[in-house]
Amino acid sequence: MMLGVHCSVSGGLQHAFDEAAELGIDVFQVFTRNQRQWKAKPVSEEEQNLFHTAWKAHPGVKVIFSHSSYLINVASADSRLQKTSIEALRDEVLRCHALCLSFTVLHPGAAGEHTEEEAMGRIIGALKEVIAQTSGSKVKILLENTAGQGSHVGYKFEHLNYIMNGVGSDRIATCFDTCHAFASGYDLRTTEAFDDTMSRFDKIVGLRHILAAHLNDSKGDLGSRIDRHEHIGKGKIGVHGFKLMMHKFAHIPKVLETKKEDDMDKENLKILRGFK
Numbered sequence: 001m002m003l004g005v006h007c008s009v010s011g012g013l014q015h016a017f018d019e020a021a022e023l024g025i026d027v028f029q030v031f032t033r034n035q036r037q038w039k040a041k042p043v044s045e046e047e048q049n050l051f052h053t054a055w056k057a058h059p060g061v062k063v064i065f066s067h068s069s070y071l072i073n074v075a076s077a078d079s080r081l082q083k084t085s086i087e088a089l090r091d092e093v094l095r096c097h098a099l100c101l102s103f104t105v106l107h108p109g110a111a112g113e114h115t116e117e118e119a120m121g122r123i124i125g126a127l128k129e130v131i132a133q134t135s136g137s138k139v140k141i142l143l144e145n146t147a148g149q150g151s152h153v154g155y156k157f158e159h160l161n162y163i164m165n166g167v168g169s170d171r172i173a174t175c176f177d178t179c180h181a182f183a184s185g186y187d188l189r190t191t192e193a194f195d196d197t198m199s200r201f202d203k204i205v206g207l208r209h210i211l212a213a214h215l216n217d218s219k220g221d222l223g224s225r226i227d228r229h230e231h232i233g234k235g236k237i238g239v240h241g242f243k244l245m246m247h248k249f250a251h252i253p254k255v256l257e258t259k260k261e262d263d264m265d266k267e268n269l270k271i272l273r274g275f276k
Contacts, residue, residue: 001111001246002063004028005265005270013047013099014054019165020061023265027063027253029105029212032095035069036166041073043098051099063253066104074126075109075119075153081125086111089141090130096139102253103140104209105175108154108163116153124166125154142175143188143212147220147227155184155225157204164209173209176201176225177257178245179216179230184222186264188241204257213254215242215272231258232268233247239271247273 004025007016009032016030043051060158069092072085078220091103111119125134127141142164148155154163164172178188186200187193200209216233220226233239245254 001254001273001276002251002253003026003246003269005269006030006067007113008260013043014050016060016064016235017058021058022065023172023269024060024234025269026060027065027255028061029065029067029255031069032066032099032101033094035067036071038069038071038084040091040095041046042091043095048098055085055100055139063102064099066092066096066252068106070107073108073109074106075111075123077112077114077118077122082122086126086129089126090162093130093134093137093139093141097134097137101139103142103173105142105144105148105212105214107152108122108143108144109152111151111153111205113151116159119151120154120159120162120166121223123163127163127167127172129169131171138171140173140211141170142173144175144177144214145175145180145184147180148185148225149227155180157186161205162212164205169238173211176203176210176249177214177216177220178241179214180227182218182222182237182241183224183226183228187222188237188244190221191238191244194241194244194248195236196201208231210249210252212252213249214257215245215254215268216257217242229258232256242272243275246272264274 004027007028146154218230219228
């Protein structure tokens, strides 16, 4: 079904497969490093071997990808912060390459006191630099649509299109987050609304560029710009929107990013698996 969750790597990257096996999932997302720290050592040969051995022992897992650090802000006008962000993103791509992960998901960044156009220009420049510095890799960077909280860009489909066209690389694609889309004003609740949102994305960006999806219900209302994930069917999107997502994107990896509480991963997966 290409359906999974964000798995913990506590105790070592290879331990993500323990959670995957328990949940019976065929895709998952991880942090390849402590996402609250800037610096991380390159993946060691031992870590690679342990990870790849675990993957071979779990052949049902088809796709694994990472989420880049939340610290990264390649849109920043602060030259020091942007430089550090570029280095961190480059290192994340290289870590994914060492682990044979397909791609890394990236929040485009925040404009701060500057305009969205200026911020997107900086994002384009940063991504071009990272692509050039990792030219020996096929790892893709997926721009995640945002809820539009604060000064974050990426809440409009037009932002994603502008950045992708500006970079001009087939290593840049998108990850569609349902909570973020809903919070930024794109309705997913009814068949008519869902189809309209997908049609708009297709015309502006192209559905073919969605290579992964985050399936999260929304605590906030439509257009609230509140980035608060909720369990499937317990938020403002509702169950029907996720049935439509499962059918529309059956062919791409989809992961939950909901709270790890009271076996809710199992409950959320059960609901989504019911939409075969």
